[in-house]
Amino acid sequence: MLNILKNKKGISPYVVVAVIAVLVLVVVVLIIIQQPKDDAVTPIPTNSGQNNILPLTTTNEQQPFIQLSAQSIADEVVDVDNLYTTQPSWLVIYDSDEGGAPGEVLGNLALTPGLFQNLSVPISGTTSTVLWAVLHADEGEVGKFEYPNGTDLPLLVNNQIVAANFSTIQEEKELISEDQNNAVKIFNITGVNFSFSQPEIRVKKGDKVRIEFTSTDGFHDWVVDEFAAATEKVNTGGSTSVEFVADKVGTFEYYCSVGQHRAMGMVGKLIVEE
């Protein structure tokens, strides 16, 4: 054995044996580390589209509960983070009524007893900013939602319904278009003796407008009376700017207020469209 291990360079066979022993030890230690611990938490499966049921081991003493987060309901689905129930049940999603309490039923999902994570409940569309999730009993014919006419009433625990409300988040699309509406429309206009580089500019009602004005020849400014907007007067090479909200529809004259420049034709049209 030792003769086989002995290599041509004459390294001591004892060194070779020691190295092999160390390697074996390292492998054994690695295998031990890889062993799952008995007390490790069983991971909750999170595959979407499936309602995941966990065995009722540690939660038998627990009361039913519902946990959900603020979410978009643009896809007409309510996602429930965690839910626990002790009997055949319905998870019922309610719109909120005028007083903010559960109102119209928007959707439901049948549940067996158990602890669930990442439930998805299809609902009909609503524009409400607050919705409710309420646990109902599944009595009578199991799997048939017998409510409000029937037996499947809200589950009572200590004389209280098991419910959670949550906020709905506006669609991203709407938020983006709002941002666009709030964006500043910038126009670069230059002035010379005696005209502006742009005879007209067009914006939409409600637009925030910024005029970046530069004089390339002479002493000028840019003024529109109807929006009380006026830049400073600047000399050749100077730049200035003014910002205003075009909150009126119509055609308005902008002009240079220096001397007789307006009368000499240093004007333009600001057109605000609906």
Ligand SMILES: [Cu+2]
């Ligand atoms: Cu001028």
